[in-house]
């Protein structure tokens with residue numbers, strides 16, 4: 001897969017500006033199922049590394065316009 005460009009947005013759960021990227025096909029499929037929606041192209045995923053030892057990323061979702069699109073944060077699980 002080609003390297004995706006990241007965009008800097010504020011992240012609600014990190015509490016600061018962080019790089020975000022668009023979702024992969026697998027992640028989009030997961031989110032469509034999770035939300036019961038057909039289109040999720042506006043969502044972006046926070047790639048801030050929370051744990052440098054494991055490389056664990058934040059993976060919290062926002063859209064290009066809304067920092068907090070859900071009542072509770074939705075973090076996309078790492079695909080198998």
Ligand SMILES: [Zn+2]
Nearest residue numbers: 011014046058
């Ligand atoms: Zn974050």
